[in-house]
Amino acid sequence: MATATTTHPAPRGTCPFAPPPAYRQAGPDEPVSKVALWDGTPCWLVTRHQEAREVLADPRFSADATRPGFPFLSAAARHLGGGKTSFIRMDDPEHGRLRRMLTGDFTIRKTAALRPAVQQVADELFEKMTTGRTGADLVADFALPLPSLVICLLLGVPYQDHEFFQRCSRTLLRRDSPIEEVVAAQDELTAYLDALTDHKRTHPDDGILSRLVARGELATEDIGAMGRLLLIAGHETTANMTALSVLALLRHPDQLAHLRAHPEATPAAVEELLRWLSIVQSGVTRVATEDAEIGGVLIRAGEGVICQINAANRDEQRYPDGDALDLTRDTRRHLAFGFGVHQCLGQPLARLELEIALDTLLRRLPGLRLAVPFEEIRFRHEMTVYGIESLPVAW
Amino acid sequence: MIVHVDADRCCGAGQCVLAAPEVFDQRDEDGTVVLLDASPPAALVREVADAVAACPGGAIRLEEGTPR
Numbered sequence: 098m099a100t101a102t103t104t105h106p107a108p109r110g111t112c113p114f115a116p117p118p119a120y121r122q123a124g125p126d127e128p129v130s131k132v133a134l135w136d137g138t139p140c141w142l143v144t145r146h147q148e149a150r151e152v153l154a155d156p157r158f159s160a161d162a163t164r165p166g167f168p169f170l171s172a173a174a175r176h177l178g179g180g181k182t183s184f185i186r187m188d189d190p191e192h193g194r195l196r197r198m199l200t201g202d203f204t205i206r207k208t209a210a211l212r213p214a215v216q217q218v219a220d221e222l223f224e225k226m227t228t229g230r231t232g233a234d235l236v237a238d239f240a241l242p243l244p245s246l247v248i249c250l251l252l253g254v255p256y257q258d259h260e261f262f263q264r265c266s267r268t269l270l271r272r273d274s275p276i277e278e279v280v281a282a283q284d285e286l287t288a289y290l291d292a293l294t295d296h297k298r299t300h301p302d303d304g305i306l307s308r309l310v311a312r313g314e315l316a317t318e319d320i321g322a323m324g325r326l327l328l329i330a331g332h333e334t335t336a337n338m339t340a341l342s343v344l345a346l347l348r349h350p351d352q353l354a355h356l357r358a359h360p361e362a363t364p365a366a367v368e369e370l371l372r373w374l375s376i377v378q379s380g381v382t383r384v385a386t387e388d389a390e391i392g393g394v395l396i397r398a399g400e401g402v403i404c405q406i407n408a409a410n411r412d413e414q415r416y417p418d419g420d421a422l423d424l425t426r427d428t429r430r431h432l433a434f435g436f437g438v439h440q441c442l443g444q445p446l447a448r449l450e451l452e453i454a455l456d457t458l459l460r461r462l463p464g465l466r467l468a469v470p471f472e473e474i475r476f477r478h479e480m481t482v483y484g485i486e487s488l489p490v491a492w
Numbered sequence: 493m494i495v496h497v498d499a500d501r502c503c504g505a506g507q508c509v510l511a512a513p514e515v516f517d518q519r520d521e522d523g524t525v526v527l528l529d530a531s532p533p534a535a536l537v538r539e540v541a542d543a544v545a546a547c548p549g550g551a552i553r554l555e556e557g558t559p560r
Contacts, residue, residue: 196504
């Protein structure tokens with residue numbers, strides 16, 4: 098691989114919602130380009146929709162971080178790379194065997210049946226946030242607790258421990274966390290979930306952890322690793338999507354007006370917000386296990402690849418005028434949940450939570466507005482998952 | 493239109509159920525694909541083609557010669 102000129106991650110440009118301009122300057126003639134990672138390691142960057150789909154669906158590209166050449170996006174990620182992992186960092190058939198122990202909990206039908214329970218959680222949070230008040234931090238008071246409460250309910254994790262697991266998650270998802278802090282957070286969260294799993298052996302409930310125990314096929318540490326994945330992925334992503342979605346709508350009054358006038362279009366609006374925001378800003382990493390040609394470029398066995406989802410989801414060839422937030426556009430095949438056999442397991446739940454969150458807020462707060470100048474909103478550039486620290490709003 | 497599914501390749505993401513609920517369902521136990529109608533009416537060709545394209549595991553295919 099020749100020397101790269103662009104570094105990954107590249108800084109965002111003037112629009113905090115748009116992918117870094119450096120990922121998009123390559124243009125249509127160069128769907129696969131070279132970048133240098135934080136430590137100078139060269140890596141391939143895939144920025145177009147078609148090629149990103151190809152890589153993510155191709156079994157020649159491995160998600161196994163213990164394989165030589167796997168690209169790590171931070172020092173801490175490299176440090177943890179060889180350790181106990183969940184199926185997100187495995188290939189089939191082992192990945193499929195473990196994933197299928199959970200897919201039954203996130204089917205379209207089973208998730209739809211959760212609607213009343215999720216709506217109840219949203220309503221309770223809403224009452225608490227708004228009673229006797231004219232403003233709030235939408236992140237702390239609504240967007241973060243909503244998916245945290247729901248994933249705790251599903252897993253069988255006590256919500257009273259939320260400050261602990263939210264803190265660990267944030268440390269693990271920060272690209273610039275010192276290695277020792279990441280190791281400590283990983284160890285603490287692992288010990289917590291292992292202990293909780295063991296507790297379920299004698300105190301079973303109807304949560305996912307208990308049911309994994311009851312299968313009798315997995316060691317405590319394997320169940321703990323799955324629990325860690327679901328707990329982190331289950332709250333950080335939806336929390337950030339909810340807050341960024343509200344902010345994006347407040348910044349696009351025409352789109353907000355459209356959604357208020359057409360509440361039945363909320364599911365379509367959620368899809369467009371997923372595409373436009375594409376919060377997994379780090380990209381999705383793979384390593385080639387054999388030589389493979391992608392977009393006319395030969396990627397050699399052992400070379401790393403980053404599928405840059407946020408750039409691919411604004412690929413003009415797939416989404417004309419892709420930089421425009423347009424709640425009425427055809428959003429099919431967006432890659433916000435990834436693609437291939439690792440595509441987000443919890444996507445039906447994420448969609449349900451986002452629909453309920455937006456519907457509840459917009460329906461019940463007709464005067465919702467930012468309580469600070471837009472320039473004061475702090476975006477989380479240093480996180481694997483993009484988001485905002487807080488969102489002061491009034492109504 | 494003749495539809496084939498390969499449950500071994502299915503990763504249970506449910507995309508086919510969203511695209512064409514008349515044709516696809518999921519097993520309750522592990523979310524893998526259940527083919528409700530192997531020869532759906534031509535009126536559903538767009539939905540089924542969408543399901544094929546949206547399937548992240550490449551588990552669905554239309555029999556050759558099927559008009560799209």
